Amino acid sequence: MTSRKASPSSNAREAERGTMNGEAESIPLSALQHWLFCPRQCGLIHVERIWRENLFTAQGRVLHASTDKKGHEQRKGVRVLKAVELFSARLGVHGVADVVELHGHPPRPVPVEYKRGRPKAHRADEVQLCAQAICLEEMMQVEIPRGFLFYGQTRRRKEVRFDTELRELTARVAAEVHELMRSGRVPPPAYDKARCGPCSLLSVCRPRRMARPPSVSRWLERAITGSGAPGT
Numbered sequence: 001m002t003s004r005k006a007s008p009s010s011n012a013r014e015a016e017r018g019t020m021n022g023e024a025e026s027i028p029l030s031a032l033q034h035w036l037f038c039p040r041q042c043g044l045i046h047v048e049r050i051w052r053e054n055l056f057t058a059q060g061r062v063l064h065a066s067t068d069k070k071g072h073e074q075r076k077g078v079r080v081l082k083a084v085e086l087f088s089a090r091l092g093v094h095g096v097a098d099v100v101e102l103h104g105h106p107p108r109p110v111p112v113e114y115k116r117g118r119p120k121a122h123r124a125d126e127v128q129l130c131a132q133a134i135c136l137e138e139m140m141q142v143e144i145p146r147g148f149l150f151y152g153q154t155r156r157r158k159e160v161r162f163d164t165e166l167r168e169l170t171a172r173v174a175a176e177v178h179e180l181m182r183s184g185r186v187p188p189p190a191y192d193k194a195r196c197g198p199c200s201l202l203s204v205c206r207p208r209r210m211a212r213p214p215s216v217s218r219w220l221e222r223a224i225t226g227s228g229a230p231g232t
């Protein structure tokens with residue numbers, strides 16, 4: 001495992017682009033996914049710029065290795081573009097799509113995002129994909145009704161329809177992340193075993209400890225009974 005004060009490859013590419021082009025008020029697409037997964041995780045990564053790698057993030061990085069290089073190819077009559085740079089002025093987001101397929105005539109872009117695990121109960125992956133579609137719509141002046149999430153564990157694609165509800169959720173999440181970045185305040189932790197267990201920031205966040213900080217009375221009690229006080 002490695003530990004560093006930086007970002008993983010896709011986050012780094014997104015962050016670099018935003019800075020290089022002077023799009024300071026633009027947020028990385030991945031931040032939307034992080035926010036829906038856990039607002040504190042989003043704050044730690046995008047406000048504090050802290051990143052820790054664990055087994056799950058490393059697996060995700062390996063999965064993305066094949067789509068991280070810019071390029072294009074033809075697969076079963078479909079033109080496939082890799083590592084496509086994206087930007088939306090409306091949402092104020094920027095990033096990189098793993099894959100954009102061009103279907104039909106005239107060619108219609110269909111975003112495809114690669115994920116390590118399996119379909120989840122929350123909508124973080126769908127929101128990230130929908131934001132990519134909104135970027136492509138704005139950049140190419142087309143309507144994009146659907147995209148796909150490819151999950152490494154199931155080795156299957158899941159179709160995602162970009163309906164009004166998902167588009168509204170995506171716009172709302174983008175606005176919430178902008179507010180987070182403006183405030184610069186990292187939200188407090190909310191411990192959830194299923195969510196925090198695989199989180200690579202668990203050791204930095206310490207959600208159980210932060211949720212129940214040592215009280216002054218417990219500190220005094222330990223100091224008086226000699227069982228040790230914090231910092232001793």
Ligand code: SF4
Pocket residue numbers: 038039040041044189190191192195196199200201202205206207
């Ligand atoms: S450990 Fe839990 S509360 Fe902390 S950032 Fe990760 S998911 Fe969020």
